[in-house]
Amino acid sequence: MDQPASPPTKMGVSVTSRATEGSAAAAPVKVSAQNVDVFYGEKHAIKGVSINIPERSVTAFIGPSGCGKSTFLRCINRMNDLIEGCRVTGRILLDDDDINDRSVDVVLLRARVGMVFQKPNPFPKSIYDNVAYGPKIHGLARTRAEMDAIVEQSLRKAALWDEVKDRLKEPGTGLSGGQQQRLCIARAIAVSPEVILMDEPCSALDPIATARIEELIDELRQNYTIIIVTHSMQQAARVSQQTAFFHLGNLVETGSTEFMFTNPHDQRTQDYITGRFG
Amino acid sequence: MADVALAPSPAPDAPRTRSADLIARSLSRRRRAEVRFRAYGLAAVIAAIAFVVFLFWTILQSGLPAFFQAAMTVEVTLDPAVIDVGPRPVRADFPNEAAFAAADLAWQTALAGKNFGSLIERAVNAVLATPASSRDIRAIYASNERFRLRDMVAADPGLIGRTIPFTLVASADVDVWFKGNIDRSLPENQQQLTLAQQQITDAMIADGTMKSVFASWIFTNVDSRSSPATAGLAGAFMGSLFMMLVVIALSVPIGVAGAIYLEEFAPKNRITDLIEVNINNLAAVPSIVFGLLGAAVFINAMHLPLSAPIVGGLVLSLMTLPTIIIATRGVLRAVPPSIREAATGLGASRVQVVFHHVLPLVIPGILTATIIGVAQALGETAPLLLVGMSAFVANIPTGLFDQSTALPVQLFLWQGNENRNFFEPRTSAAIIVLLGLMILLNALAIFLRQRFQTRW
Numbered sequence: 166m167d168q169p170a171s172p173p174t175k176m177g178v179s180v181t182s183r184a185t186e187g188s189a190a191a192a193p194v195k196v197s198a199q200n201v202d203v204f205y206g207e208k209h210a211i212k213g214v215s216i217n218i219p220e221r222s223v224t225a226f227i228g229p230s231g232c233g234k235s236t237f238l239r240c241i242n243r244m245n246d247l248i249e250g251c252r253v254t255g256r257i258l259l260d261d262d263d264i265n266d267r268s269v270d271v272v273l274l275r276a277r278v279g280m281v282f283q284k285p286n287p288f289p290k291s292i293y294d295n296v297a298y299g300p301k302i303h304g305l306a307r308t309r310a311e312m313d314a315i316v317e318q319s320l321r322k323a324a325l326w327d328e329v330k331d332r333l334k335e336p337g338t339g340l341s342g343g344q345q346q347r348l349c350i351a352r353a354i355a356v357s358p359e360v361i362l363m364d365e366p367c368s369a370l371d372p373i374a375t376a377r378i379e380e381l382i383d384e385l386r387q388n389y390t391i392i393i394v395t396h397s398m399q400q401a402a403r404v405s406q407q408t409a410f411f412h413l414g415n416l417v418e419t420g421s422t423e424f425m426f427t428n429p430h431d432q433r434t435q436d437y438i439t440g441r442f443g
Numbered sequence: 444m445a446d447v448a449l450a451p452s453p454a455p456d457a458p459r460t461r462s463a464d465l466i467a468r469s470l471s472r473r474r475r476a477e478v479r480f481r482a483y484g485l486a487a488v489i490a491a492i493a494f495v496v497f498l499f500w501t502i503l504q505s506g507l508p509a510f511f512q513a514a515m516t517v518e519v520t521l522d523p524a525v526i527d528v529g530p531r532p533v534r535a536d537f538p539n540e541a542a543f544a545a546a547d548l549a550w551q552t553a554l555a556g557k558n559f560g561s562l563i564e565r566a567v568n569a570v571l572a573t574p575a576s577s578r579d580i581r582a583i584y585a586s587n588e589r590f591r592l593r594d595m596v597a598a599d600p601g602l603i604g605r606t607i608p609f610t611l612v613a614s615a616d617v618d619v620w621f622k623g624n625i626d627r628s629l630p631e632n633q634q635q636l637t638l639a640q641q642q643i644t645d646a647m648i649a650d651g652t653m654k655s656v657f658a659s660w661i662f663t664n665v666d667s668r669s670s671p672a673t674a675g676l677a678g679a680f681m682g683s684l685f686m687m688l689v690v691i692a693l694s695v696p697i698g699v700a701g702a703i704y705l706e707e708f709a710p711k712n713r714i715t716d717l718i719e720v721n722i723n724n725l726a727a728v729p730s731i732v733f734g735l736l737g738a739a740v741f742i743n744a745m746h747l748p749l750s751a752p753i754v755g756g757l758v759l760s761l762m763t764l765p766t767i768i769i770a771t772r773g774v775l776r777a778v779p780p781s782i783r784e785a786a787t788g789l790g791a792s793r794v795q796v797v798f799h800h801v802l803p804l805v806i807p808g809i810l811t812a813t814i815i816g817v818a819q820a821l822g823e824t825a826p827l828l829l830v831g832m833s834a835f836v837a838n839i840p841t842g843l844f845d846q847s848t849a850l851p852v853q854l855f856l857w858q859g860n861e862n863r864n865f866f867e868p869r870t871s872a873a874i875i876v877l878l879g880l881m882i883l884l885n886a887l888a889i890f891l892r893q894r895f896q897t898r899w
Contacts, residue, residue, distance in 0.1 A: 242788065244784065244787065244788065247783070247784070249711055272790045272791075272792055273790070274790075275787065276790040279789070280784075282784060284781060286779075286781035286784065289782075298786075298791075298799070299789040299790065302790065302795055302799075303790060352785075352789065353789070356790065
């Protein structure tokens with residue numbers, strides 16, 4: 166329902182006949198997936214996906230429900246390890262490290278690749294403790310003052326500081342949905358990750374809260390590589406620079422967002438973004 | 444009503460009206476079914492409440508009077524001619540500890556050999572119009588009272604030669620007569636008291652010597668066969684307490700740790716499935732079977748002492764473990780996965796996820812599970828009978844290896860006592876004590892749950 170009947174109006178002179186990879190090729194690659202397959206028991210959920218995700222930009226994964234975009238996202242910080250019977254093959258490189266390599270400690274990987282979930286899930290602790298938890302377990306702050314600084318910075322970056330600075334001791338679960346989600350973003354930022362994965366971060370939020378998160382994502386991309394899964398075509402168009410379209414476990418098409426929304430190569434992409442299926 | 448409102452009318456859109464009509468008809472059927480179901484539910488709840496009320500009413504009605512017993516206050520003259528055994532030895536007069544201990548013991552033995560009964564007999568006769576026989580007087584007060592008087596003197600030899608007011612607890616048979624728990628019109632050969640004893644009792648009731656007093660000894664005395672009127676629950680209470688300490692110390696850490704391991708760390712495969720099935724089965728094993736196991740393993744194989752709280756506690760721990768494991772796994776499963784994901788996504792290790800996030804959330808649930816398990820163990824009787832806890836023990840246990848009995852077992856013993864009309868109310872009184880303890884434990888569970896409750 167929230168899919169646009171026509172491509173967004175972002176089109177313009179900048180759309181050129183460049184390759185599908187478009188602007189993606191310009192920035193250095195942060196995450197690179199090569200022939201990734203994911204199986205849930207017998208089910209083949211992701212089929213041979215290869216994609217390069219450029220640094221310090223926003224990449225959106227779009228596609229109909231059950232297409233595997235969230236599954237693929239969760240491969241990037243190995244959250245699928247938690248799922249019984251889930252098997253991942255192929256290579257995923259973060260910078261030049263294979264994240265599935267034996268030598269890679271999953272704790273370090275998750276410190277480098279943070280995650281924000283679909284439903285805001287603050288810990289049932291104070292706002293301060295929510296943000297301080299990551300730095301605490303990783304030993305990022307030696308003193309109380311350092312921790313205070315990390316918490317303040319993270320909350321500022323998540324555009325939440327002004328709203329909560331006077332009630333840091335209050336439970337994080339007492340905030341509104343949008344505030345909770347920004348708290349979760351602050352919590353993820355506090356560990357100073359290089360990549361932030363966002364799994365439909367706005368699907369549980371109202372339009373105003375969504376707008377704030379989108380603004381925030383736009384600011385965050387100056388420092389972080391962001392990968393966002395979204396069901397909303399407009400959102401993908403508004404926040405991302407690259408878009409990848411998944412369908413039935415396949416990565417159908419990837420390229421600059423402008424290009425994808427105005428001139429998709431594949432008929433399925435065209436049908437999906439024009440709302441013919443979803 | 445709906446039938447009338449939606450009565451079929453030959454409207455142009457006939458199909459819709461017909462289906463509306465069908466729905467209207469099914470509506471009344473559905474409503475009847477709903478009303479019926481609610482009535483069944485309500486009836487079940489009312490029946491359950493009625494049973495509980497009836498149960499409590501009978502227990503309270505029968506048990507509360509047992510907390511008050513007949514007693515007579517008399518003036519006892521501690522005549523030196525009868526009981527004086529010289530001054531109690533003092534430590535300073537003896538060269539060493541052993542010599543002093545021996546002399547002190549000799550003094551106590553000498554005092555114990557004195558006839559305190561005759562002092563009581565004199566005191567009782569003093570309040571009677573006509574002197575009664577020794578035999579009759581011994582029948583009207585609890586025999587333990589002689590020893591209580593002796594212990595008073597031993598504790599304070601300065602009392603010798605003085606006249607003190609002393610409240611004698613009436614014997615069980617007199618208490619029954621006093622409370623009217625026996626038909627007074629029965630012929631003498633069917634009565635517990637002889638005619639002479641009945642007359643003494645009635646005279647003492649008439650002149651106010653014999654009164655109803657609060658039976659505090661129920662809480663402070665141990666069980667007694669020779670003096671049932673002054674028998675108490677102290678030994679059984681301490682025995683139960685020691686057993687509960689064993690149960691809490693063993694089954695809570697093992698149960699909670701086992702549940703956390705199975706739920707959070709163990710791989711899900713055939714072996715863990717098998718373990719899970721077995722734990723569920725263990726929870727359903729009749730408790731007496733655990734008693735047999737305890738007798739075979741702890742007593743026969745490990746040679747632990749019979750009738751000891753350690754053995755009872757071990758057996759009850761085995762019984763409580765499955766309950767605690769199952770309940771703890773239940774509360775662990777109820778923790779929203781989003782909390783685990785959030786912590787894992789930040790780079791917390793599995794142990795950190797469990798100990799920083801999951802465990803704090805489930806502490807109230809674990810406490811509740813523990814207290815329910817412990818309360819269940821507290822009320823368990825059958826397995827204890829098989830490890831010798833039904834023995835008559837006339838001491839308050841001071842440790843885990845002392846012989847002792849337990850509250851529910853004491854109940855069972857009193858319930859089986861042949862002095863029916865005295866012990867029936869006594870049993871109810873013991874039930875009230877046990878229930879009171881259970882309610883206290885449950886209140887503690889509720890308090891702790893509220894206290895540690897985290898909302899999210």
